Amino acid sequence: MILVKLIDNECSSPSSIPEWAAIEVQGELESRHHTPFERQYVGDLFATIKDNVPILIIGHHILYGKMQTFDKPLAVMKKTEEAEASSYIVQAIITKKLLFKNRPKPIIANVNKIV
Amino acid sequence: MSQNSQSSQNSTYVRTAEDVQKVIEHAKLSVDNLRPNVQNIYFGEKFENYKLLELDEHILSDLKCGSTVVFKGDRKESAVLCTETKTYDVKEAETSNSILLLPELTFPDEESSNTELSSRKVVGIFHTYYEVKSCKPRLKKLRNLLEKCSYKGSELEHTVLETNEMFTFEHLSAIIQASDVQLKNALLDMGAFQINGYWRVLDFEYECRALSFLLNLIDDQSWPYNTIPVDETFKILGELLPTVILQHILDQYSTCCVSSNLSETHRSLIEDKVCKFMAVGLLRPCDKFNLSDFKIAWQGSVPEGMTTSLKQLNGTVLVDESSHPQTICYFNEHDLPDDVMDRMQYLFQVREKWTLDEIRPFLENLSTDKLSVNSLLAKYARASKVDGVRYYSAKHSSK
Numbered sequence: 001m002i003l004v005k006l007i008d009n010e011c012s013s014p015s016s017i018p019e020w021a022a023i024e025v026q027g028e029l030e031s032r033h034h035t036p037f038e039r040q041y042v043g044d045l046f047a048t049i050k051d052n053v054p055i056l057i058i059g060h061h062i063l064y065g066k067m068q069t070f071d072k073p074l075a076v077m078k079k080t081e082e083a084e085a086s087s088y089i090v091q092a093i094i095t096k097k098l099l100f101k102n103r104p105k106p107i108i109a110n111v112n113k114i115v
Numbered sequence: 116m117s118q119n120s121q122s123s124q125n126s127t128y129v130r131t132a133e134d135v136q137k138v139i140e141h142a143k144l145s146v147d148n149l150r151p152n153v154q155n156i157y158f159g160e161k162f163e164n165y166k167l168l169e170l171d172e173h174i175l176s177d178l179k180c181g182s183t184v185v186f187k188g189d190r191k192e193s194a195v196l197c198t199e200t201k202t203y204d205v206k207e208a209e210t211s212n213s214i215l216l217l218p219e220l221t222f223p224d225e226e227s228s229n230t231e232l233s234s235r236k237v238v239g240i241f242h243t244y245y246e247v248k249s250c251k252p253r254l255k256k257l258r259n260l261l262e263k264c265s266y267k268g269s270e271l272e273h274t275v276l277e278t279n280e281m282f283t284f285e286h287l288s289a290i291i292q293a294s295d296v297q298l299k300n301a302l303l304d305m306g307a308f309q310i311n312g313y314w315r316v317l318d319f320e321y322e323c324r325a326l327s328f329l330l331n332l333i334d335d336q337s338w339p340y341n342t343i344p345v346d347e348t349f350k351i352l353g354e355l356l357p358t359v360i361l362q363h364i365l366d367q368y369s370t371c372c373v374s375s376n377l378s379e380t381h382r383s384l385i386e387d388k389v390c391k392f393m394a395v396g397l398l399r400p401c402d403k404f405n406l407s408d409f410k411i412a413w414q415g416s417v418p419e420g421m422t423t424s425l426k427q428l429n430g431t432v433l434v435d436e437s438s439h440p441q442t443i444c445y446f447n448e449h450d451l452p453d454d455v456m457d458r459m460q461y462l463f464q465v466r467e468k469w470t471l472d473e474i475r476p477f478l479e480n481l482s483t484d485k486l487s488v489n490s491l492l493a494k495y496a497r498a499s500k501v502d503g504v505r506y507y508s509a510k511h512s513s514k
Contacts, residue, residue: 021220047223
């Protein structure tokens, strides 16, 4: 039996769960030299003024996405072990994501200016 | 997809406005079409071991109200998630996409006056999440546990207590894959009750004995079965049965008298429940019973004024009308497998062909709002017609 509950925080009202966001991309992310991901720079996220289209540029790839609301929101849980009972603490709820489901397009840059 | 290697081994690389300007040019985007608040995405210092759990509105509102929801299941069971009232099947779903988790992110439709670069942190990458689907509570284990430590009478109670584990509600709630509300209902449905804080059921033979004490008394005193004086019953049967047991038998098999001036002092036996119990008492010890013999014996076993009817035995017996003579046998729905496929297989092993009316009582408990008995049969059985009567048989011939 594992309990799932919100962060124990008596002073904050229980309905105020932090909202986090998700970015969903097709396939896997890989770092070029298989170095660990931690602390690395991933890419730049833009949005168009017209139609609010999110644009993600990762390396030499440009991705056009869209905003989406989850049919069923996701809870972000972290397992804690206290004494003999373990439980999941819900850290946040995710209701919206930026979905980049199309294949990334390569950016053809000027030869001498490769990023 | 490859990630920008510009950072190379340098872990403190920070994007500058110039870098962003360059990338916009390379990508041939026009600055005028873009919102000024550019977000630079970085991986966080450390990926926490988070799990993602899909929520429906019910679970979400429970959590928001401060309620706790619970994963239940031991190593041999597939996990369920229980709220106060509902049970959900939990499965780990996989996606070929990568889900990046960011505590902070400005969505394109959100107003932002920020014209500076803002850095955003990815705190985890996910390819799986737990999917939840509302399901029936799994209660087979409950019956098994309680039957193991059933109450067999005061003289045997000492041994039962010494050799068996006893269960409080909290204990059952922790090990039974059902919500607390569903567990409470299941305990009441199976006629369980508490002795000294532990949930118990009566041993079948003991219950036969206890109920027949009551029925014999009614017979001896020539009381009408719908007007039984409670005080006198306790006074006379108190020597034969512990008070808690007698009270339980009365709770199970009688209701308050309808007539208002007797409602405080008198009880009325519940015809269907008494008849059903007596039938099970007759059928359970033997394999099969000649149907017409059974009907006579059964009617003779119930208090005067009660009328037995096979309808009272829905889901408890099988009547074989094709054999000569016709027979009846004990066949209880609650002994059947909980899993739909297993149950169908079992039913078609016991009998090759069923009419809808015959099979319905054994499937009703598996049906849901979305899946009626008819749709269960459409999904898991084959229909055929013989002389205008529709029969259901196994979808695949058994191996």
